[in-house]
Amino acid sequence: EHPSKLARTLGASYPQGAVPPPRPRRKGPAAAVVLAYLRENAEKLKAMDRGVREDEPDAVHQLRVSARRMRSAIATYLKLLDRSSADHLRSELQWAANAVGEARDIEVMRQRLEDLVAAEPDDLLLGPVAQRIEEELGARYREARTSGLAALNDQRYFRLLDALDALLASPPLTDAAQRKAGKATARLVSRDLKRLRTAVDAAQAARGHTGEGEALHEARKKAKRMRYAAEAAKTVHGKRARRLAKGAAKIQQTLGDHQDSVVTREMLRNLASTTLPEGTTAFTFGRLHAQEEQQGAADRAEFFRLWAEFQPKRLR
Numbered sequence: 219e220h221p222s223k224l225a226r227t228l229g230a231s232y233p234q235g236a237v238p239p240p241r242p243r244r245k246g247p248a249a250a251v252v253l254a255y256l257r258e259n260a261e262k263l264k265a266m267d268r269g270v271r272e273d274e275p276d277a278v279h280q281l282r283v284s285a286r287r288m289r290s291a292i293a294t295y296l297k298l299l300d301r302s303s304a305d306h307l308r309s310e311l312q313w314a315a316n317a318v319g320e321a322r323d324i325e326v327m328r329q330r331l332e333d334l335v336a337a338e339p340d341d342l343l344l345g346p347v348a349q350r351i352e353e354e355l356g357a358r359y360r361e362a363r364t365s366g367l368a369a370l371n372d373q374r375y376f377r378l379l380d381a382l383d384a385l386l387a388s389p390p391l392t393d394a395a396q397r398k399a400g401k402a403t404a405r406l407v408s409r410d411l412k413r414l415r416t417a418v419d420a421a422q423a424a425r426g427h428t429g430e431g432e433a434l435h436e437a438r439k440k441a442k443r444m445r446y447a448a449e450a451a452k453t454v455h456g457k458r459a460r461r462l463a464k465g466a467a468k469i470q471q472t473l474g475d476h477q478d479s480v481v482t483r484e485m486l487r488n489l490a491s492t493t494l495p496e497g498t499t500a501f502t503f504g505r506l507h508a509q510e511e512q513q514g515a516a517d518r519a520e521f522f523r524l525w526a527e528f529q530p531k532r533l534r
Contacts, residue, residue, distance in 0.1 A: 242453035244400035249391050251399050252295040255450035259284040259291075260382045270318060271370065278322040278366070285315040287446050288382075294406055294447040300390035307385065310378045317369035321362035323481075328355040330482055334506050347502045350489060403451045404533035407462070410444040411530055414466070417441075418525055425522075431480055434518065438473035441466045448533075455533045465528040472524060476517035483510045 242250040263284040269277025289311040292304050328351070335348050369375055389395075394402065417440040421433040445466035452459040490503035 242399055244454045245398050247396050248295075248399045248402035249298055249389060249395035251403050251450055251453060252291055252298055253386065253389055254453060255291050256288055256382075257386055259287045260386065263288075263382075264379070267370065271367065273363075278318050278325075282315045282319040282322060285311045286442070287449070289315070290443045290446040291450050294410055294443065295403075295450070297406070298392055298395040298402075299385075300392065303381075303385065303390045307378075307381050310374070310381065314369065314375060314378055317375075318366040321359055321366050324355055324359045324362055326478065327482055327485060328352075328359065330478060331355070331485070331506070334509060335502075338502065338505070342502060342505060344499045344501050354489060355485075399454045400534075403454060407444070407447045407451050407455075407459070408532045410440070410447045411462070411532060414440040414444045414530075422522070425518075430518075434473055434521065435477055437521075438470055438477060441469040441473065445470055451533060458531065458533055462530055462533070465524075465530055468524050469521060469528065472517055472521045476514055476521065479510050479514040479517060483507055483514070486510065 240246060240250045242254050263281055266277050266281035266284065268274075270281050289308045292299065292308050292311075296304055331351050332348070335343065335351065338347075414437070417433070417437040421430065421437045424430040424433040445463050448455075448459045448463035448466060452463065486503050486507040490500035490507070
């Protein structure tokens with residue numbers, strides 16, 4: 219049913235039926251803002267499709283980011299779109315991002331662990347530590363890559379492309395979508411900023427206590443959502459929206475590094491607790507775990523410093 223769809227996607231061409239949305243303007247319809255952002259990222263997703271299939275560097279990451287940007291923007295600007303259509307598209311974009319993204323996550327962890335091992339003095343590497351890591355994560359990566367490629371060849375993925383085409387060709391807009399873009403987007407982005415503030419307050423309250431990790435993870439998700447909301451609004455809010463997006467991106471990156479450290483520590487614990495090859499002890503894995511604990515603490519401190527420096531201002 220979809221050979222032509224695949225050919226079109228691999229060719230990175232835009233669907234014939236889609237009509238480019240009007241250029242976003244402050245006094246123009248709010249719909250133009252979200253549609254322009256969705257169109258931009260739909261094109262990026264399709265452009266990255268070939269790269270993922272051919273295992274090009276960073277292609278999986280870029281495809282997943284495009285899917286996440288669209289999903290997040292739909293959540294922020296949900297009042298402008300038909301709820302049932304928007305919710306379905308968000309769900310499918312999440313599925314696609316997760317399906318292709320697992321291999322990327324494993325790849326990042328493998329590189330992180332390889333760097334840690336490479337920095338260790340030879341006399342503290344007890345046994346074939348690097349080999350043990352490669353055996354575990356190499357197998358996981360190959361399995362995840364196979365699964366991700368299967369998802370890209372699944373009818374569900376092609377139905378997602380169809381749904382994106384349909385939304386852009388004939389947007390299911392609400393009455394709110396016709397409101398002036400400047401005021402409407404400022405209000406919606408401000409709601410995401412409020413959500414971020416609430417999440418950061420919770421993280422500050424949990425600092426040094428049980429639940430801090432989960433609170434930081436929640437703050438990261440809220441920072442990511444606000445970043446993408448502000449990115450979409452740059453077309454009508456200019457520098458102020460760019461500053462919001464830039465500040466949120468720094469926070470997201472730092473908390474993302476922290477989350478990577480949390481996941482890496484869990485992997486090191488698992489490696490140390492499983493049956494190890496002859497000549498290998500848990501000693502080196504314990505050292506690496508301690509280094510990741512230090513890195514996680516540094517990331518947490520950097521996050522709170524960035525937030526104090528950020529001082530975000532609402533759009534107007």
